[in-house]
Amino acid sequence: MKHQNPAGLGFVKMHGAGNDFVIIDTRGASQRRVTPALARALGDRNRGVGFDQLAEIRPDDAADYRLEFWNADGSEAGACGNASRCVADLMMADLGRDRLRFATRRGMLEAERREDQVHVNMGHPQLQWDEVPLAHETDTGRLPLDGGPAAVGMGNPHCVFFVPDAEAVVLEELGPRIEHDPLFPERTNVEFASLTATDRLRMRVWERGAGVTLACGSGACATAVAAHRRGLTGRKVVLDLDGGTLAVDWREDGVWMTGPVALVFKGVLSPDWLETVR
Numbered sequence: 446m447k448h449q450n451p452a453g454l455g456f457v458k459m460h461g462a463g464n465d466f467v468i469i470d471t472r473g474a475s476q477r478r479v480t481p482a483l484a485r486a487l488g489d490r491n492r493g494v495g496f497d498q499l500a501e502i503r504p505d506d507a508a509d510y511r512l513e514f515w516n517a518d519g520s521e522a523g524a525c526g527n528a529s530r531c532v533a534d535l536m537m538a539d540l541g542r543d544r545l546r547f548a549t550r551r552g553m554l555e556a557e558r559r560e561d562q563v564h565v566n567m568g569h570p571q572l573q574w575d576e577v578p579l580a581h582e583t584d585t586g587r588l589p590l591d592g593g594p595a596a597v598g599m600g601n602p603h604c605v606f607f608v609p610d611a612e613a614v615v616l617e618e619l620g621p622r623i624e625h626d627p628l629f630p631e632r633t634n635v636e637f638a639s640l641t642a643t644d645r646l647r648m649r650v651w652e653r654g655a656g657v658t659l660a661c662g663s664g665a666c667a668t669a670v671a672a673h674r675r676g677l678t679g680r681k682v683v684l685d686l687d688g689g690t691l692a693v694d695w696r697e698d699g700v701w702m703t704g705p706v707a708l709v710f711k712g713v714l715s716p717d718w719l720e721t722v723r
């Protein structure tokens with residue numbers, strides 16, 4: 446009865462504002478670790494499970510746990526705000542706590558449950574360029590820009606464009622061109638935002654390694670930081686993304702981000718399927 450083989454790998458599927466994740470806990474000593482090939486295979490929405498990012502929970506001496514993030518194309522991401530909130534929601538329930546600390550490639554981050562939402566401190570932004578010298582046909586008149594784009598790091602790279610109407614942007618066309626522009630040797634996530642009120646932005650995103658996604662937490666943080674530095678908004682902003690609404694508050698201690706989280710299902714990857722992953 447090979448389908449009852451207990452060597453399958455358990456996972457949890459969650460999403461935050463439609464930004465969807467597979468979460469795998471590999472803290473157990475005998476657990477199979479995530480590899481780029483496993484991330485790519487699992488990220489396949491036809492032959493795998495499908496996700497925007499895969500979050501791997503690892504042990505950590507100084508924190509409650511460590512998180513590694515993988516994109517659907519098998520590449521690694523240094524940060525993922527929405528997956529951080531989803532995993533924190535799970536772990537807080539497990540640990541019976543309302544706050545925790547987790548280690549990531551960009552450093553130690555913290556999360557808190559306040560009322561029914563999980564807030565995560567994404568750390569301080571890394572300000573690269575307030576205006577990127579991007580020589581692109583983005584400014585052809587088809588997509589008028591409100592100034593050049595800004596480049597903001599949130600542990601991962603973001604290139605943020607302010608445009609009069611983010612809805613009009615053809616993400617599939619511009620996103621990959623900017624993602625792969627030689628100005629960004631590690632590629633970049635790409636955001637388009639327009640101001641809809643003094644404290645509100647409409648934002649759409651093309652993610653490095655994942656393509657169009659319904660939301661992006663670190664992208665929302667980067668966009669809020671860029672909007673404030675450009676004098677468009679204060680330090681607290683609400684962002685309406687394709688899959689829901691996120692709120693960002695750039696405080697003294699870092700950029701806090703919050704929004705909804707949902708547990709979709711728990712599952713077990715079959716050993717037969719795992720065998721096919723090379």
Ligand SMILES: N[C@H](CCC[C@H](N)C(=O)O)C(=O)O
Pocket residue numbers: 464497498516521522523524525526527528601602634652653654655660661662663664
């Ligand atoms: N969805 C994520 C960001 C993924 C970024 C990833 N695509 C990268 O390569 O940096 C978030 O909520 O922050």
